[in-house]
Amino acid sequence: MCGIAGVFNLDPTQSIDPQLLVNMAAIQHHRGPDGFGYRRIESKGIGFSHARLSIIDLNEQRARQPFMNSDEQLMLTHNGEFYDYARIRADLVAQGARFQSKSDSEIVLHLYQRQGMQAMLEQLRGEFAFALYDNKEDTLHLVRDRFGIKPLYYTQTQDEVVFGSELKVLFAHPKVKRQFSSAGLYHQLIQVMVPGSTAFADVHQVKPGHVVSFKRQNGQWQITDNRYWDVNFPRAEEHQNDADEQLYIQGVREKLLEAVQLRLTADVPVGCYLSGGIDSCAILGLSSAASQQPIKAFTIGFDSDDYDETPIAKEMAEATQADHHIMSLSGDELYSHFERTLWHTERTIYNTLGVAKYLMSQQVNDVNYKVVMTGEGSDELFAGYPSFRNDLFLYGMDEVDADERAKWQSMLQKTNKLFKGAMLSRNECRNEALESLVGFTPSCLQPWLACGEFADGLVAEQHKTALADYDAGKAIADTFDNDMLAGRHPLDKAQYVWIKTMLEGQILTWGGDRVDMANSMEARPAFLDHHLAEFAFNIPPHLRIKDNKEKYVLREAMKGLLPETLYKREKFAFMAPPAHTDEKKWQAMKQLADKYLSDEALAQSGLLDPQAVADLFALHDAPDTDDALKVQLDAVINHMIGVQVLHQQFVATDVPQQAAQLAQHYGWRADDAHQGAQI
Template identity: 70%
Template sequence: MCGIAGVFNQQSNSPIDAQTLVNMAAIMHHRGPDGFGYQVLDEHGVGFSHARLSIIDLNEQRGRQPFMSADEQLMLAHNGEFYDFQRIRADLTAQGTRFQSKSDSEIVIHLYQRYGLTETLKHLRGEFAFSFYDKQEDALYLVRDRFGIKPLYWTQTEQGVVFGSELKVLFAHPAVKRQFSAEGLYHQLIQVMVPGSTAFEGVQQVMPGHVVKITRTADGLNIDTSKYWDVNFPLANEYPGDEVDEQQYIDGVREHLLDAVQQRMVADVPVGCYLSGGIDSCSILGLAAAATQYSVKAFTIGFDSDAYDETPIAREMAEATGADHHIMALKANDLYDHFVQTLWHTERTIYNTLGVAKYLMSQQVKQAGYKVVMTGEGSDELFAGYPAFRKDMFLHGLDHLPEHERQGEQAILEESNQLFKGAMLAREEYVSEAFNEKMGFTPSCVQPWLSCSPVALQLVSASHREKLQHYDAGKAIADTLDADMLSDRHPLDRAQYVWIKTMLEGQILTWGGDRVDMANSMEARPAFLDHHLAEYAFTVPPHLRIKGNKEKYVLREAMKGLLPETLYKREKFAFMAPPAHTDPEKWKAVELLAEQFLNREAVEAAGLLDYDEVVRTFARHEDPDVPSEEKVQLDAVINHLLGVQVLHHHFVETDVPAMAAARAQELNWRA
């Protein structure tokens, strides 16, 4: 697990400053503190750099990247992990291939030489993002894993393309502009992003399951994006009926999950587990503990609010598995005290301080001497665990039930999820015409955020508001979704598809995953997002994902033997940090940040927000007559207001190229 960076110039004879490449690696030293490497091919106008976190093949010289093929025709820089690489390496070796290292990364070069890129991608299993240059084609490939677990950004300058694992890596290059776009700013305030976009003008992400191919032409660079994998549910009429053999699916889920866990326990360093009080992480720990001879280290986040704290169940699971259990107890002030530093790493706004909690936990994982943990992310996406999925199932996927029964189930759902209304569930129904046209209904998962659109429009500055007068956020998101993957699918499948393409990639795997984990040089391995497991999970009939009012039914049954009984019977509880309005001390911490970043001078200098509307938003939040569900939504909006101002401070006001150069000098990283 590492960080990558690079430049591909429009003119092949255009020189590349090697020290700039090194600076780009230095500013993401947190992603790779174990060493760095760079390679410049001046006669080809391309250069890569790499910051290394050594997990597989700890030999510093042998594992150093970028890798060059033996014939020097191919260059690779890789971030992430490829599982099952030993078998692939052994198979290629038996066919006459000679490897230079024991690194999992090197398999890409040899697979490509033998099969080409299309076939190579079918062999790659894991979480990854890599850059690949082919001299013969004079082509740069930027590739991202199937779910977007690993980040990869790129932008085009007057000289060519600049890419890297984080936005700050791009901003370390002096030719890259650092300014918000009106649309990017707007989406920061409503939480949900347009897939493939960022907050910043001209800066894009490689989409999950996609390849960006860049070649030179007489007219400039040709940039082509293609999809190699997608979330492909069966057609609705292809599922078996109610007479389906449940046990077949229960056994299949168990088998595939165990294989995914075992693959992710392979490392040349110890592997621990994150442990909340949910089915997902408890399942991962239970399988990991059963599959190894040693006591697994488990890390749990605890909150000083009983309504949000899950440590009792986590402690019960740790005791049952004999895990070496570490609990990090967080107090109200801990979260906002580290808010600004967390956003340096997330590079986008966050609606809940869970991202800060995860950042602080990764610090403790590092202090405990661990570089790798397995996590439970992805389970809710595969097995319909979120309350929004149950709501859509009741509203759109149970046509055979009488209306009063469906409404009754929905009322139970709303009542049991009051804590999350205004965040995980909308305060009231929001309809997007674009979503309705694209998929037949507006999925509940995007309603809380799209419903913030009128509020967000008033909060942006007048100059940005003018640019957004005819902008439809719902349409911008819906337009990126593949109609072929939605057509003739079950309503639950359509809802899960939208979540995976929006909230999973843009939130859970970003500010709740890679960015706050790698902030402290810690690799997270989400076993549920193994694509072999995922492709099997897609075949599980919807009524076995949500059975009655029980979400993740098939997973519960598959893991029944290792889960505490209280957890097996428990309804899904979304893992969130307590919102600011629930704790006076936490709200005081918010006010202190607001004094620094949301005062009139700071707001007007940034030119992003309308100061008078910011003041009105805070006044509304402090009104004792405002209902709690609106305060949940206002908490999120205020976090976003603080967030855009902090991002402006970090990446626009600050001279990022100079900061990167200073960091390289401090580390003694020189070209």
């Protein structure tokens, strides 16, 4: 895993400052502290840079990126891992390819040259984001993996395309504008983002499973955005509802084991994150079975019995003879690291779980581990979240009578009461655009769309004017592909929407890559192996949730690995305790609020309305405000502080100067010794 960056000039005669490329690498030093490289094709006005985290091929000189092939027709900078690369490499060698490194990244140059973009992408397996320049076509391709595990951002100035693994990489370029868009600000306040967007004006993400290409033609950019893969559930009538469930149970077991085995491949040790859930316990169990050595397991514990999962994690660690590392956190210390966490997430977070994961990756780094496997993606594939059951009970169980559905819904609300206001909405919130496209407003979006009642008043006057006719639900719905929703079962639709919004915009960003790579730690979510995912999409809905038991097929597939208490346990959302549940944590949050939500701070940023901010705190403190509303307001308060922190870090701060200072601090200078490898 690494950090990538680059600049592509509209005018090919315009040279690119090599130190600027190095500065763009230096500001993401945390993503790749093991070395840097840069490369330019001066006659083409293009340059790439790379900050390296050494995991495959530890030889720094041989594997230094960016890579360029011998005739300078292709240039590559890559972040991520390609699994099964050894087999692909061997096949290419048999065809006459000659490899200069042991890096998995090099297969891109050989595959693209022989097969072209689409055929190459069909073979790539893993989590990745890369930039590939084709000199012959004079085209820059920006490519992102199927689920968006690895980030990739881009923007255009008047003269060039600028891209990078993080927003701060783009902002290190002095010509890139740094300001909130009105819609971006609004979506930061309600948690859920429009796929492909960011908080900042004219700054975009490459969508998961997409290739964005920039071709120079007659002094203009010709831009294409092509999707090469999508979440594709069968149509409702195509599900094999009468198939033997053992076929799915065995298939999940085999494909998950294969995904885990591939992700144990590294030239450094591989550990596991371990919570008290089925997902991470299954990953640890399979990793332990497939490894000759005890696996290092890392667990986050909280000082609240309601949210702490360490007892089950300990039981699983003992059963697998794992080397178990537990990090126990108190509520107040989470806010002590809130600002630094946001510098890495580059978006607001509704819950301090993101801070906890940032601190955990720090401890992983401290014990000299660079790689861990995680359980992310399981709930998305096997219908683990309470919102999925809610949608199934409401829209997908015609064969069950209304009384039975109502009973199950009541049980769901009771067992998930801690998360009401966050994972489940306090009240029904419907959106016309989503109703029209999906057939209902998915429960996963309702708690965040409901925050609109506060966000509408919180934004400052200039943004209120810009947002007068804005419909957040419609903006999100407009990014969905109707062909992937039409005729699908309601549970499939609910999972599709979550994968397109909450998985990519939350789980894999401020709960994944951004807080992991903040401490130079690569996370490998085995469940998001696309071979496993495509199999899981075909599991009939009644086997994903059976007899009110979520993730039924996965439970049965992993039954022999799991402690009995975990096998029988209902899904428990992994969250840090909200601020209002602990007085010390509340006071720690208030200290940040005093700093960032003062009238002076609000006047300087021009983002939020001071009176609306004061009114929201008053509502939170009112004696008749119930716990579910407080959970929701805690999230909004985190978002309010968050947008102010982001403004200070990326708008008020001179980011290009900061990048130059970091390059000087690390001793990263543009010189011949650090040009990327010739392949």
